[in-house]
Amino acid sequence: MDIYKDIDLGSKSRREFIKAGAVFMGGMWLFPAMSAQASSKSLSLRQDLPWFQQPLRIMHTVLRETDAQDYDVDIVTNYVLKSGANALCVNAGGITDFWQNPLPAANLNPFLEGRDILQEIAEACKAKGIRIMGRVDFRGVVPEVYEKFPDWFAKNRDQSPMMMTYTKPHLHIACYNTPYRNDYANEYISKVLEAYDLDGIWHNSPGYDGICYCPYCQEAYKDYNGKELPVMGESSPEELDTYMGWKRHAADTYMDKIKKTIKSFGEDKVYTAEVFSMYEVGRRVNNGIDLKNAFDHFDILVSVAFLTENSEHIHYEDYNYAQSIIKFLKSVAPEREAVVMYGGNGTSHRLVIEPSLDVKIWLWEILSVGGRFWNCYFTNVPPIAYDTRNAYVEEDANHFVKEHADLLAGHVPVSRIGIYYSRPTRLHYRNELEEEEHFGDAIKGMEAVLIENHIPHDFILSEQVSAEKLQEYSLVILPNVHCMAEEEVALLTSYVKDGGKVMATYATSLLDQEGNPRENFALSQLFGVNYGGERWNTRKDNYQFISAATHPLVAEDAAQTQLLHQYAYTLKTKPLSSVKVICNVVPTVHNQPPDKAWVEQLSSEYPTIVENEFGKGKVIYFANQPDVTVHQMGHGDARNVLARAVKYLVGKENLPESNAPASVHMGWTRSMETPGKYVFSLVNTSSGPKRPTRELIPVHQLSFKLPFPGQHLISHKILKDQGSIKVTGEPGFVTLEIEKLEDFVAVHLETEYK
Numbered sequence: 001m002d003i004y005k006d007i008d009l010g011s012k013s014r015r016e017f018i019k020a021g022a023v024f025m026g027g028m029w030l031f032p033a034m035s036a037q038a039s040s041k042s043l044s045l046r047q048d049l050p051w052f053q054q055p056l057r058i059m060h061t062v063l064r065e066t067d068a069q070d071y072d073v074d075i076v077t078n079y080v081l082k083s084g085a086n087a088l089c090v091n092a093g094g095i096t097d098f099w100q101n102p103l104p105a106a107n108l109n110p111f112l113e114g115r116d117i118l119q120e121i122a123e124a125c126k127a128k129g130i131r132i133m134g135r136v137d138f139r140g141v142v143p144e145v146y147e148k149f150p151d152w153f154a155k156n157r158d159q160s161p162m163m164m165t166y167t168k169p170h171l172h173i174a175c176y177n178t179p180y181r182n183d184y185a186n187e188y189i190s191k192v193l194e195a196y197d198l199d200g201i202w203h204n205s206p207g208y209d210g211i212c213y214c215p216y217c218q219e220a221y222k223d224y225n226g227k228e229l230p231v232m233g234e235s236s237p238e239e240l241d242t243y244m245g246w247k248r249h250a251a252d253t254y255m256d257k258i259k260k261t262i263k264s265f266g267e268d269k270v271y272t273a274e275v276f277s278m279y280e281v282g283r284r285v286n287n288g289i290d291l292k293n294a295f296d297h298f299d300i301l302v303s304v305a306f307l308t309e310n311s312e313h314i315h316y317e318d319y320n321y322a323q324s325i326i327k328f329l330k331s332v333a334p335e336r337e338a339v340v341m342y343g344g345n346g347t348s349h350r351l352v353i354e355p356s357l358d359v360k361i362w363l364w365e366i367l368s369v370g371g372r373f374w375n376c377y378f379t380n381v382p383p384i385a386y387d388t389r390n391a392y393v394e395e396d397a398n399h400f401v402k403e404h405a406d407l408l409a410g411h412v413p414v415s416r417i418g419i420y421y422s423r424p425t426r427l428h429y430r431n432e433l434e435e436e437e438h439f440g441d442a443i444k445g446m447e448a449v450l451i452e453n454h455i456p457h458d459f460i461l462s463e464q465v466s467a468e469k470l471q472e473y474s475l476v477i478l479p480n481v482h483c484m485a486e487e488e489v490a491l492l493t494s495y496v497k498d499g500g501k502v503m504a505t506y507a508t509s510l511l512d513q514e515g516n517p518r519e520n521f522a523l524s525q526l527f528g529v530n531y532g533g534e535r536w537n538t539r540k541d542n543y544q545f546i547s548a549a550t551h552p553l554v555a556e557d558a559a560q561t562q563l564l565h566q567y568a569y570t571l572k573t574k575p576l577s578s579v580k581v582i583c584n585v586v587p588t589v590h591n592q593p594p595d596k597a598w599v600e601q602l603s604s605e606y607p608t609i610v611e612n613e614f615g616k617g618k619v620i621y622f623a624n625q626p627d628v629t630v631h632q633m634g635h636g637d638a639r640n641v642l643a644r645a646v647k648y649l650v651g652k653e654n655l656p657e658s659n660a661p662a663s664v665h666m667g668w669t670r671s672m673e674t675p676g677k678y679v680f681s682l683v684n685t686s687s688g689p690k691r692p693t694r695e696l697i698p699v700h701q702l703s704f705k706l707p708f709p710g711q712h713l714i715s716h717k718i719l720k721d722q723g724s725i726k727v728t729g730e731p732g733f734v735t736l737e738i739e740k741l742e743d744f745v746a747v748h749l750e751t752e753y754k
Helices: 014-021 036-048 065-070 073-083 117-127 143-148 180-195 215-225 237-263 291-297 320-332 356-368 395-403 423-428 441-452 486-497 626-632 636-650
Strands: 023-025 028-030 057-061 087-093 131-137 171-173 200-204 270-272 301-304 338-342 372-377 411-413 417-421 458-461 475-478 501-505 529-537 543-546 563-565 569-575 580-585 607-614 617-622 664-671 677-684 699-707 711-720 725-730 733-741 744-753
Touching (some): 057 395, 073 087, 073 395, 143 171, 200 237, 320 356, 320 417, 320 458, 320 664, 356 372, 356 395, 356 744, 417 441, 441 636, 475 486, 486 607, 677 699, 725 744, 733 744
Parallel strands (some): 057 372, 131 200, 200 270, 301 338, 417 458, 417 475
Antiparallel strands (some): 023 028, 411 664, 529 569, 543 563, 580 607, 664 677, 677 744, 725 733
C-alpha cells in the first residue's frame, strides 16, 4: 500500500510531510516504504532546506588579541578543510573588534595594525566553500569604552556601574534595555553583515546576571507592572519571581531584535548561541535566558558541553552525557541540527589539550544519536597553537559525517521510551531540598540504566506534552518529577487508562506546577498508593524486604536474598487494596553495636515498590530513589530493579537483544524524511578503571537483534567497520553480528513494510 500516492509533496511543508507519512505501531513511529516518485520528492525537500539544517561540522576559533599578529588565512582555511569541518566561526568583536569598526563604541584590537582580519578570513572561506559565522559579544565593555558612554550600561541600586568580576580586566555589564545592547548592538551587526559576506552570527554570552537599576530598566519595569524593581535580601520570593518573568520578557525582546536584524539580510543567515545545560537550575535571579528562550530564537541548537568544566577542581563528564544532550535537543526540535560545543583543548586549561581518547569517544557518542560537532578552540587554529597534539582529533568523525552526509541528514533517535523532563521541577530545585540532591540526578541514573542495557529512549518535555505526544511511547518514565500541573496529571491518567505504561519514582506529582505541596500524589490512582505524610532518610542502615518473591522485578534476587539495598530517601506510603506490593520498608537496622543489629520484624506495612493496573495500562511505582542511587553510588540492586521494570513493562520482545557489555553504547536513529531508513552504531568506552581514558580495549563477537515491527530488511550498507559485520533480516527483526569494535562502527539499514 502506498499511502503517499495522493500527496502532493510540493504543496506541503516538511513537517506536514513527516506527519502525513507517520504510522503508529506498537509504541513506535515507523514509516512505510515509499514509491520511487515520493522518494525523489523527499530528497528534494533536503535540497531545499537552508544550509544550517544540513549536517554541520563547525570549527570555532576564539581569537586572542595577540593572535592577530601572525594570523594567516591560508593556514586557517586549509586546516578547516583538512579537519573535515564545513563551517568556521571567528571573532567579529564586541569586547575587542577584529575588523575596522567605525562605530563610536569601537574597541579595535591593538594588534590589528590596520588589518581587517574579518574581511580576510571571510573572503578566504568563501573562495574555498566554507561557511563562516561572526562571533559577537555584547555582555560588557572595557573601562575605556564605558567612560565614553556611561549611560549605556547597567547600574547597581546606588547607580554605580555593575561590573563583571570573573574577567580580567573587569568589564562593565550591559543589561537588556540599555542602548549598548540594543541600538549599538543591532547597528554593529548590521555593519558587519553589510560589509562582509558572512553566513550568520554567533551571539556569545547573551545573558547577564543580577538586577539592573539603570533608568531604562526602572522605567520599563514600572510600565510592566506599576512597581519598583525588587531588591535582593529585601523582596519576597514572589516579588523576585515576578521580576524574573519580566526579565525573561526583556531577554526575549532583546534576542528577537537581534534575530530580526540578522534575518533582514536573508533568511539563510544564521542566528545562534549556546543552549544552556539541560541540568542547569540557576539562581532565583538569573540571566533570564532559559532553554525555552533558546529554542524560540536560535536556528542551530548548540549546547556547550566540554569534557571538563572551568573550575579549580576538575571532574570528567560521563560519556553518555554527550548522547543525552542530543536526545534532549532532538526531542524539543527534531527538524533543527542539534550540536554539542566541545573543545579539543579544554575550557579550564585552554592552552593544553583535553585527553585525546576521551574527546574521540565524546564525538562518536554525539554522532551515534544524530548529533553534530562544534569544536571550540580558545586560541588561533591548532596547527600553530602552543599545544598541537589534538589538532586533528576530530578528523575521523568530521570526515565520516562528510562522506555519509546524505544518509545521516535529518535523523532522530529511535525511541519507544520517553523520560519525562519537567521544567517546573527543574526550577523547584533552586530551593533547598531536604534530600540535598541536584536536579538531574534521577534522570542521569535512569539514563545510565537504559544506556547500559542498550534500551533506546528520548525525552518528553512538559511544555510539549499532549495526548498525541504520549501515544508515541509504549513507556513513560517519571524520574522524581516533583512538580506537575493538573493538565499533565489528566493527560498521564488518560494515557495509562487507554493502555499506556508508566514507571515513576519518589515524589512524582507531590507538588503542583508552582512547587506548592499537595496532601497526596496527584497520580495516586495510577501509583496505587497514598502519601503517608513523611519522608525518611534511608541512605544508611536501611533495607527493603522482598514481599513478592516471584515477581519479575525481584525473582532472580529472591532465590538468594530476602533483602534489597534501600535507596536514598523513601516516602511513607499506604497501599490501595488493588495494588501488588513487591517490596516493603524494613525498619532501620542500626549497625552499631553489631550485637544489637537486629529488628523484631523485617517487613513493615509500608511499600517501597508496587505494581498497579489502571484501566488498560500498568504502572510500577518506587516510593524510594533507585534512580538517584544509580547516579550517586551505583548499587547493583537499584540498577537491576529499574532495568527489569522497563523490560517487564515494555516486553523484552519489543527491545533490542544483545550480548554486548554495558561499556558498549548503542546508537539507533531513523530518517525523518525518508521512511524506512535507519543508522545503527556502536561506541566503545571499554577501558581502564580511571578517567581520563588511557587506552581503549577492543570488544569482540558482539551481536544485536533489533525489533522492526511489521517491517523487513531490504538492504544495508556498512558505513564504518573494524572487522567483519554480518547483517541478516527476518520479518520484524534485524540481526547484526560484529566481529570487532575498537572505537566506532556504523551500519545503514533500509526496511519496508511486508
